[in-house]
Amino acid sequence: MKIFNSHPPPPFLGGQGKKLKKKKKKKKKKKKKIKNKKFNIPPPPPTKKKLANMKALVLDEYKQLNYRDFEEPKIEPNEVLIRVKACGICGSDVHGMDGSTGRRKPPIVMGHEASGVIEKVGNEVIGWQIGDRVTFDSTIYPLDDWYTRKGHYNLSDNRKVLGVSPGEYRKHGAFAEFVTVPAHILYKIPDNVSFEQAAMVEPVGVAAHAVNISKIQPGQSALVVGAGMVGMFVINMLNIAGANPVIAIDLDENKLRLAKEFGATHSFKSTEDNLSEKVKELTKNRGADFGFEVVGINETVNICINSLRKGGTAVLVGNLKPEVTIPLQKIVTTELSLLGSCAINGEYEMVLDLLSSGKINVDKMISAVAPLSKEPIGLTGFTIKNPG
Numbered sequence: 387m388k389i390f391n392s393h394p395p396p397p398f399l400g401g402q403g404k405k406l407k408k409k410k411k412k413k414k415k416k417k418k419k420i421k422n423k424k425f426n427i428p429p430p431p432p433t434k435k436k437l438a439n440m441k442a443l444v445l446d447e448y449k450q451l452n453y454r455d456f457e458e459p460k461i462e463p464n465e466v467l468i469r470v471k472a473c474g475i476c477g478s479d480v481h482g483m484d485g486s487t488g489r490r491k492p493p494i495v496m497g498h499e500a501s502g503v504i505e506k507v508g509n510e511v512i513g514w515q516i517g518d519r520v521t522f523d524s525t526i527y528p529l530d531d532w533y534t535r536k537g538h539y540n541l542s543d544n545r546k547v548l549g550v551s552p553g554e555y556r557k558h559g560a561f562a563e564f565v566t567v568p569a570h571i572l573y574k575i576p577d578n579v580s581f582e583q584a585a586m587v588e589p590v591g592v593a594a595h596a597v598n599i600s601k602i603q604p605g606q607s608a609l610v611v612g613a614g615m616v617g618m619f620v621i622n623m624l625n626i627a628g629a630n631p632v633i634a635i636d637l638d639e640n641k642l643r644l645a646k647e648f649g650a651t652h653s654f655k656s657t658e659d660n661l662s663e664k665v666k667e668l669t670k671n672r673g674a675d676f677g678f679e680v681v682g683i684n685e686t687v688n689i690c691i692n693s694l695r696k697g698g699t700a701v702l703v704g705n706l707k708p709e710v711t712i713p714l715q716k717i718v719t720t721e722l723s724l725l726g727s728c729a730i731n732g733e734y735e736m737v738l739d740l741l742s743s744g745k746i747n748v749d750k751m752i753s754a755v756a757p758l759s760k761e762p763i764g765l766t767g768f769t770i771k772n773p774g
């Protein structure tokens with residue numbers, strides 16, 4: 387059985403296309419001048435489109451990424467233009483770019499875990515300045531929505547995810563020099579947090595949201611099934627929340643070792659026999675108060691549910707499979723609660739503060755940093771054309 391998280395350790399993409407762009411522009415200019423002299427034609431007025439080009443890593447076809455010129459996004463009055471400094475490669479990008487999820491319909495600039503500096507500010511934007519270091523929500527949610535007004539913007543109708551094109555919409559993301567987002571999804575990056583660290587806020591936020599909605603209390607026990615990136619941060623957040631014991635389960639022994647560094651008190655391989663009995667032994671022979679499922683396949687969902695005490699709660703974060711089979715009678719007869727956890731609902735600020743104060747260590751989860759123009763590690767196995 388495979389246990390993995392939908393968010394593999396992310397390589398990073400830095401916006402280093404700028405230098406290349408400048409060089410190319412200069413070359414173009416020279417060529418034009420020569421041409422014009424020859425034919426004695428006055429130089430044409432620069433067209434807006436040509437001026438507003440940037441470099442981007444574009445998914446032009448499934449499994450085909452091209453690093454190329456792309457029209458720079460224009461800002462609406464309520465938006466800012468951000469010069470991207472770092473962007474994480476999410477598992478959903480990896481799964482999306484081969485067409486398997488149907489949520490990255492080409493052409494699309496992917497990337498939703500990013501940070502950068504404000505380059506332009508729309509005329510209706512208040513409180514943000516050019517030069518501000520920012521990160522932003524991966525979800526663009528409408529403010530005039532029933533769910534948003536109820537405090538659940540993560541569930542709002544017509545929300546759009548950056549760098550996603552499922553069919554109903556196409557919102558280009560941050561695998562590019564520039565990205566535009568509405569000002570209401572911005573967060574300021576504390577001075578002692580780097581752009582790379584800030585690009586990790588999104589996956590930490592997903593974990594923080596799951597722990598938040600569980601309402602776990604200090605001293606309560608928790609099981610985390612799946613120690614991928616989000617699972618690892620769930621363990622970290624559970625530790626901050628005072629959960630004890632925190633039991634990690636994964637297929638990969640290296641991940642389990644790392645899970646201990648992130649605060650897991652115990653760990654088990656998912657292939658071990660009698661897992662639920664082992665969890666019981668660690669939880670006063672009752673089973674865990676909470677189980678966090680961060681994979682989303684049949685086996686792991688069942689490990690999670692079967693390791694809970696009566697009246698326990700399973701927080702379901704992973705959803706690799708759209709459907710799984712659950713032990714209905716156990717859920718009914720032991721009054722279990724199943725709680726779905728979707729994305730992030732305002733946890734950004736808290737996560738940035740935790741990062742700033744050193745309570746969360748995202749550096750351990752950054753496996754590589756590469757320029758946008760290079761074939762990004764982690765997206766290998768796909769055809770990537772890289773003219774730069």
Ligand SMILES: [Zn+2]
Nearest residue numbers: 476477478499
């Ligand atoms: Zn993501």
